[in-house]
Amino acid sequence: MTLYYSPTSPYARKVMVLAHEAGIASDLAIITGSGTPLDSGQAPLAHNPLGKVPTLTRDDGPAIYDSRVICAYLDSIAQAGLYPDGARRWDALTLEAMADGILDAALAIVYESRLRPEEMRFAPFVEGQWQKVARSLDVLETRWLGYLSGPVCIGQIATACALSYLDLRHGPRDWRAGHPELADWHQKFAQRGSMLATAPPA
Numbered sequence: 255m256t257l258y259y260s261p262t263s264p265y266a267r268k269v270m271v272l273a274h275e276a277g278i279a280s281d282l283a284i285i286t287g288s289g290t291p292l293d294s295g296q297a298p299l300a301h302n303p304l305g306k307v308p309t310l311t312r313d314d315g316p317a318i319y320d321s322r323v324i325c326a327y328l329d330s331i332a333q334a335g336l337y338p339d340g341a342r343r344w345d346a347l348t349l350e351a352m353a354d355g356i357l358d359a360a361l362a363i364v365y366e367s368r369l370r371p372e373e374m375r376f377a378p379f380v381e382g383q384w385q386k387v388a389r390s391l392d393v394l395e396t397r398w399l400g401y402l403s404g405p406v407c408i409g410q411i412a413t414a415c416a417l418s419y420l421d422l423r424h425g426p427r428d429w430r431a432g433h434p435e436l437a438d439w440h441q442k443f444a445q446r447g448s449m450l451a452t453a454p455p456a
């Protein structure tokens with residue numbers, strides 16, 4: 255299996271954290287490189303028409319994407335149990351969806367400032383994206399800490415990668431302010447081997 259990957263992509267990190275937790279990280283050959291909506295650069299276009307990382311190619315089937323599909327696939331071949339059964343399954347998938355939504359908003363803000371010419375930038379769009387992040391942080395702090403403290407699953411992995419991406423790209427927004435328990439949880443989760451092994455370059 256080959257994973258098309260970027261060391262700063264939080265979606266790709268989510269896949270690698272899951273692969274480490276599932277004990278199959280060494281089964282993945284890694285090809286590093288990505289593009290942007292303006293320049294597909296080294297994006298794996300031959301395997302994913304969306305031109306996004308992560309994308310996974312397999313010996314016994316077509317390429318798969320996006321990060322949610324790849325994570326579920328790796329969990330299933332490793333039989334790692336990182337997707338719980340019963341009611342907890344829907345919590346795990348909702349948490350992953352919220353974490354990915356945080357990433358979608360955070361990345362939209364990055365693209366707005368990096369890719370759009372200054373005179374075309376629209377501050378209310380940026381603020382609207384950040385409000386998605388801010389509301390999600392509040393919900394994580396008030397409703398999800400019990401779940402986050404439970405057995406490790408895709409929900410925690412996705413949440414930890416999303417919070418770490420806020421540190422990487424939106425440090426001045428200080429997501430920890432007003433979310434002390436979430437910050438505590440993240441600090442502990444970030445010490446896991448899977449997180450340490452996948453930390454983006456400083």
Ligand SMILES: N[C@@H](CCC(=O)N[C@@H](CS)C(=O)NCC(=O)O)C(=O)O
Pocket residue numbers: 260262263264265266288289290291292304305306307308320321322354361
């Ligand atoms: N929903 C996708 C999002 C992946 C994504 O947006 N990756 C970014 C890098 S962080 C990318 O490849 N962007 C290139 C582009 O949008 O053209 C996933 O979960 O894998």
